[in-house]
Amino acid sequence: MTVSTHFIHMKEAIALAQQAYAVAEVPVGCVIVKDGRVIAKAHNLTRTSCDPTAHAEILCLQEAGRVLQSAYLEDCDLYVTLEPCPMCAGALSWSRIRHLYYGAYDSKSGGVEHGPRVFEHTTCHHAPGITGGMLEEECASIMKNFFCDVRKKS
Amino acid sequence: MTVSTHFIHMKEAIALAQQAYAVAEVPVGCVIVKDGRVIAKAHNLTRTSCDPTAHAEILCLQEAGRVLQSAYLEDCDLYVTLEPCPMCAGALSWSRIRHLYYGAYDSKSGGVEHGPRVFEHTTCHHAPGITGGMLEEECASIMKNFFCDVRKKS
Numbered sequence: 001m002t003v004s005t006h007f008i009h010m011k012e013a014i015a016l017a018q019q020a021y022a023v024a025e026v027p028v029g030c031v032i033v034k035d036g037r038v039i040a041k042a043h044n045l046t047r048t049s050c051d052p053t054a055h056a057e058i059l060c061l062q063e064a065g066r067v068l069q070s071a072y073l074e075d076c077d078l079y080v081t082l083e084p085c086p087m088c089a090g091a092l093s094w095s096r097i098r099h100l101y102y103g104a105y106d107s108k109s110g111g112v113e114h115g116p117r118v119f120e121h122t123t124c125h126h127a128p129g130i131t132g133g134m135l136e137e138e139c140a141s142i143m144k145n146f147f148c149d150v151r152k153k154s
Numbered sequence: 155m156t157v158s159t160h161f162i163h164m165k166e167a168i169a170l171a172q173q174a175y176a177v178a179e180v181p182v183g184c185v186i187v188k189d190g191r192v193i194a195k196a197h198n199l200t201r202t203s204c205d206p207t208a209h210a211e212i213l214c215l216q217e218a219g220r221v222l223q224s225a226y227l228e229d230c231d232l233y234v235t236l237e238p239c240p241m242c243a244g245a246l247s248w249s250r251i252r253h254l255y256y257g258a259y260d261s262k263s264g265g266v267e268h269g270p271r272v273f274e275h276t277t278c279h280h281a282p283g284i285t286g287g288m289l290e291e292e293c294a295s296i297m298k299n300f301f302c303d304v305r306k307k308s
């Protein structure tokens with residue numbers, strides 16, 4: 001896969017984050033790719049679906065599992081606009097996803113390069129390859145604008 | 155709530171773990187209680203549903219969210235037969251659940267008292283009260299027997 005293909009998939013995740021923004025959900029978007037094809041896509045839906053687990057990554061993993069009829073996604077890569085939280089990092093580990101590409105770093109709630117650093121423990125049964133900071137500025141600005149809007153409204 | 159009531163709820167979780175065992179799912183059961191009443195119950199379903207996130211706790215949190223029409227479960231307690239993994243511990247944090255009661259300790263995959271110890275980081279926005287080791291022997295023996303069976307069959 002060429003570098004530009006990775007950016008195309010992150011752009012698809014960014015478009016989903018913008019869809020989340022439009023419906024007042026925390027703007028995080030995610031796609032899962034197998035053999036160069038997007039097989040699952042989602043954005044955060046915690047508020048709309050009254051579901052504390054409905055992060056973009058969780059919904060995407062669930063959809064990919066349905067599509068492939070398997071709980072294991074060994075040959076799949078995941079693109080997400082924000083560093084996964086501990087819940088999502090744990091889910092990625094269980095799914096055996098091959099590579100995680102993410103956009104903005106999340107020093108407040110991240111679980112990959114911050115906080116519990118889920119993949120770095122000997123008890124972690126599977127750690128994907130990790131590429132952080134992809135289109136970081138664009139991904140971070142969506143989050144910044146969203147929370148700026150939230151503060152203005154409150 | 156009396157001590158015996160807590161044991162009754164853990165026994166309900168154990169019954170669900172046994173249901174999981176009967177359908178060849180990793181035998182973990184979970185209930186969520188609000189005002190003394192069970193509002194959600196689930197057991198692991200990862201294999202059946204081809205969903206890497208379908209742990210008992212995740213399914214239970216999703217059901218409780220639907221029942222209460224809220225992603226936040228502040229006045230709810232969760233009973234689960236096994237120490238939650240990092241994914242489930244992260245989900246419990248997002249849900250703002252009040253108290254976590256669990257049975258067997260999980261030194262291999264746990265995320266509460268083992269591995270990344272999700273609730274112990276300053277970036278953890280909500281940590282529930284925690285009571286581990288409730289009916290530990292009974293909860294642990296279900297897991298032990300299950301994996302013994304799996305090894306015999308393989």
